[in-house]
Amino acid sequence: MVKIDTQGHEIEVFKGFQESLRRGLMRYVLFEYWVDAMDEAEGAEFGACRSVDILNTLSSYGYDTFDMGVLNHPKAPQSRKGHWREKYVEPSERAARTINEERTTEAKRSKS
Secondary structure (H helix, E strand, O other), rough: OOEEEEOOHHHHHHHHHHHHHHHHOOOOEEEOOOOHHHHHHHHOOOOOOOOOHHHHHHHOOOOOOOOOOOOHHEEEHHHHHHHHHHHHHHHHHHHHHHHHHHHHHEEEEEEO
16 A cells, blocks of 8 residues: 655656556555645646546556545535535546546447
8 A cells, every 4th residue: 555645746656656556566545636736736727637647547557546535524624615625526526527538438439
């Protein structure tokens, strides 16, 4: 198991251990999927959601991804749950939709 907590620089970490992922050396990979911070660290504009590459990489190497949900965290402020959903959860949902759309497109191509 590996836990990654690099305050937005997870994309760089994942680039650095591609071979370990490919070889399946870690059974579990736990990391914070903080879209805005990752985009900022990459120099991308707000909402670019470049961090979806992490999800694609994990999927391509056979890993399953699970969203533990920031809103379920015991320290998530109750009064700001709407703000948290807009800022943190919805970008993750967009990333998941992108991955599903890419998989559907690829499946259609392979059938033709």
